[in-house]
Amino acid sequence: MAGQFDKQAETYLQARPTYPGEWYSMLAARTSHHSLAWDVGTGNGQAALGVAEHYEQxxxxxxxxxxxxxxxxxxxVRYVHTPESMSEDEMVALMGGENRVDLITVAIAVHWFDLPKFYKLAKRLLRKPGGILAVWTYNxxxxxxxxxxxxxxxxxKSLPFWHANTKYAFDGYRSLPFPFxxxxxxxxxxxxxLDIPKELLFEGYLKFLKSSSGFASAKEQGVDLLSEExxxxLESSWGGPNKVRTVTYKAFMLAGTVTE
Known part of the structure; x- marks a missing residue:
């Protein structure tokens, strides 16, 4: 996923929803300890801030x-840049060793990962028993x-411009391998x-589209999916630029633990 969201990083921050606080509460209630959490593919930190309400670090x-x-x-929250060149052992060292992480979260990102490699690392890092991996997306x-x-x-119309990995997000993670x-x-x-409610102006909706990898990819290839027409x-159907609408993002979560 390297570089997929670099160019629209600021727009991504402005346009994307935060996740309901009860999500973090229900995850925290299922972990046996609350010392350390790892938010992977954190982006601007939307999920990390919610996790931090329940974990010491x-x-x-x-x-x-x-x-x-x-x-x-x-x-x-400690933010760390982890380039693709980092080895599995370096990632384990960053977390302080194996079997130390109480909760691993991946918000709207796991479908970009090398899944066998990531799941192997997650199983090394999760506390046993009691550690949980939770991944979610919306589509x-x-x-x-x-x-x-x-x-x-x-x-x-945008489908030809999306990366193949987004098939997992489009089907709500129903086809995502999840061996936990x-x-x-x-x-x-x-x-x-799950549902994510959000109040949104039309401008916010447009920023949401522009921050999506498929629309950004189309633009880079010279195809403007968001023409003036x-x-x-869209704006007329929304109800005008000043209309605040309560929208609902349809979300999907998978959460699991490691059995030895």
Whole structure:
């Protein structure tokens, strides 16, 4: 995923939703200790801040220095740039050794990873027993029937520009390999379905689209999916530029633990 979100890092920070506090509470309730958490692919730190409310220390890592440059500070969060060249043993050393991490979170990112490599590392790092890996994504925004008909048509036009890995996100992680024992928050093949409510102006919706890798890729290839005509149609269906809408992101979570 290196470089996928570097150019739109600031837009990503402005446009993306935060995750409900109860998500972190339900994860924390399932870990046996609350000393150390690792937020992988942290981006701007949206998930790291929520995790930090329940754990003494959060190490938040990303391969993108551009994303980390917009990370939001927190006294219990340590942001670390982890380039692709870092070895598995170096990552273990960064976390202080094996079997030390109580919670690993990956928000809207695990589908970009080398999954066998990441899962092997996660199993080394997670506390046994009691450590949990939780991954989640969202793949749709519900606004209104009319608006969603238009946005669906736009999404279909964008499909050729998305990376192949996004198939996991598009199907709500139903096809994502996840070799961990369920803790009651989804399991391989059947993720837990969740909602993320957010109040949004039309400008926020546009920033959301522009921060998506498929739309950014199309623009780099000289294809403007967001022409003036398309934007006007979307804005009219939204209800105008000053209309605040309560939208719902449809989210999906998988959480599991390691069995020895």
């Amino acid at each position: 959060v190490i938040a890592t990303d391969i993108s220095e551009a994303q980390l440059s917009f990370a939001m500070p927190h006294p219990r 749709n925004m519900i606004v209104s029937p009319e608006f969603n008909t238009i946005s669906k048509r736009l999404h279909e 024992e369920s803790v009651g928050l989804g399991h391989e093949g059947e993720p837990l379905q 398309v934007i006007k149609e």
